[in-house]
Amino acid sequence: MPAKASAAPSETAERIVETAMELIQTRGFSAISYQDISDRLAIRKASIHYHFPSKADLGIAVVEAYAAALKAHMDAIIADDALTSIAMFDRYCQPFRQLAATPDKICLCGALAGEILALPEPMRPIVKAFFAVHEAWLERMLARGIERGEVRKDIDPAGAARLIFSSLQGALLVRRTADDRNQVEDVIATIKAQFLAPPA
Amino acid sequence: MPAKASAAPSETAERIVETAMELIQTRGFSAISYQDISDRLAIRKASIHYHFPSKADLGIAVVEAYAAALKAHMDAIIADDALTSIAMFDRYCQPFRQLAATPDKICLCGALAGEILALPEPMRPIVKAFFAVHEAWLERMLARGIERGEVRKDIDPAGAARLIFSSLQGALLVRRTADDRNQVEDVIATIKAQFLAPPA
DNA sequence: GTCTATACAAAGATAGAC
DNA sequence: GTCTATCTTTGTATAGAC
Numbered sequence: 001m002p003a004k005a006s007a008a009p010s011e012t013a014e015r016i017v018e019t020a021m022e023l024i025q026t027r028g029f030s031a032i033s034y035q036d037i038s039d040r041l042a043i044r045k046a047s048i049h050y051h052f053p054s055k056a057d058l059g060i061a062v063v064e065a066y067a068a069a070l071k072a073h074m075d076a077i078i079a080d081d082a083l084t085s086i087a088m089f090d091r092y093c094q095p096f097r098q099l100a101a102t103p104d105k106i107c108l109c110g111a112l113a114g115e116i117l118a119l120p121e122p123m124r125p126i127v128k129a130f131f132a133v134h135e136a137w138l139e140r141m142l143a144r145g146i147e148r149g150e151v152r153k154d155i156d157p158a159g160a161a162r163l164i165f166s167s168l169q170g171a172l173l174v175r176r177t178a179d180d181r182n183q184v185e186d187v188i189a190t191i192k193a194q195f196l197a198p199p200a
Numbered sequence: 201m202p203a204k205a206s207a208a209p210s211e212t213a214e215r216i217v218e219t220a221m222e223l224i225q226t227r228g229f230s231a232i233s234y235q236d237i238s239d240r241l242a243i244r245k246a247s248i249h250y251h252f253p254s255k256a257d258l259g260i261a262v263v264e265a266y267a268a269a270l271k272a273h274m275d276a277i278i279a280d281d282a283l284t285s286i287a288m289f290d291r292y293c294q295p296f297r298q299l300a301a302t303p304d305k306i307c308l309c310g311a312l313a314g315e316i317l318a319l320p321e322p323m324r325p326i327v328k329a330f331f332a333v334h335e336a337w338l339e340r341m342l343a344r345g346i347e348r349g350e351v352r353k354d355i356d357p358a359g360a361a362r363l364i365f366s367s368l369q370g371a372l373l374v375r376r377t378a379d380d381r382n383q384v385e386d387v388i389a390t391i392k393a394q395f396l397a398p399p400a
Numbered sequence: 401g402t403c404t405a406t407a408c409a410a411a412g413a414t415a416g417a418c
Numbered sequence: 419g420t421c422t423a424t425c426t427t428t429g430t431a432t433a434g435a436c
Contacts, residue, residue: 030231031318113377114314118231163390170370177313190363194394
């Protein structure tokens with residue numbers, strides 16, 4: 001029963017998705033093939049096609065899994081109402097820090113966004129929704145911080161959320177190429193200093 | 201005399217580079233082919249191979265041309281010593297605004313950075329140098345602005361330069377997918393408000 | 401559910417005529 | 419400098435045995 005949107009995936013299907021995710025994060029969607037995945041899993045190409053008939057099916061499964069994992073992470077942060085704004089942001093950044101700690105991974109949706117017009121059409125709205133969800137989460141966090149007096153009143157939550165999210169995506173992109181370990185940390189530190197410092 | 205690093209390129213070679221650049225900015229390097237270019241130019245694949253024997257040769261020519269054009273733009277800004285910091289930044293942003301005005305183009309090096317590990321090895325250091333040059337330029341602009349009292353003294357020019365450059369790259373990436381015309385303008389406005397406002 | 405085998409198209413690249 | 423023709427490899431995908 002392959003490629004069913006919300007069926008419990010078999011273990012093999014999960015390993016395929018995980019491997020594909022890593023490969024896309026390092027090389028991009030256009031550049032990877034069923035052969036690349038089958039090499040890593042010691043499984044045949046045809047077996048991958050059994051679970052994911054087309055490359056579009058596989059891509060959709062990968063991006064849905066990624067988006068769902070990060071959504072759960074964000075929901076968990078929101079659920080803890082006692083957190084300060086800066087603690088919320090630190091927890092939000094954790095997955096991005098983890099990516100920055102790898103030698104060559106970037107955000108899956110950042111990688112896909114760079115080649116969005118080369119993607120199978122059904123993948124695109126999922127990437128789009130991912131960005132919208134993250135920017136909305138950041139905007140809400142900032143608005144809450146202003147209410148609580150933890151964030152400067154003179155910032156625009158929507159504009160700042162866009163800057164923050166864009167800079168995190170861009171920082172991951174740039175740091176991999178620049179091979180500079182501090183790129184992402186510098187950006188996070190600057191965001192905190194400029195946007196999450198208590199009002200003067 | 202094709203593929204010579206600094207020979208004057210023929211007009212056909214120039215048209216090939218220009219077309220390839222646009223295609224890479226919209227679809228990515230891995231996703232485009234000699235066939236795509238030959239279709240657009242009403243020329244045969246073999247003719248492109250005459251000018252650029254391998255895809256790596258073509259990629260190098262494209263990224264070198266792009267980097268050189270933006271380098272000239274930055275040099276022209278630096279040459280005008282009378283500009284205020286905010287005027288310098290506005291002129292710096294002009295090429296990025298132009299990209300944001302297209303339906304589907306992002307920074308060439310942003311697109312390439314997303315698939316850096318899938319690129320022919322000789323292309324990579326050129327992308328890397330592009331990022332280093334831009335961040336250094338922004339850092340210098342900010343440091344000058346602090347000296348002139350146009351930029352807040354409490355910011356770290358290196359960290360802020362990284363945030364600004366990352367956010368511009370990220371904003372182009374996100375706005376294309378989000379199809380949101382204001383993404384890039386919002387980010388530029390927020391940068392100005394937070395980093396280029398006069399000291400309190 | 402995984403395998404072998406294969407079909408079919410597209411890719412990068414070269415040879416050689418004009 | 420551009421063309422036609424062709425080679426070789428790779429990629430996505432399917433058929434059918436086990």
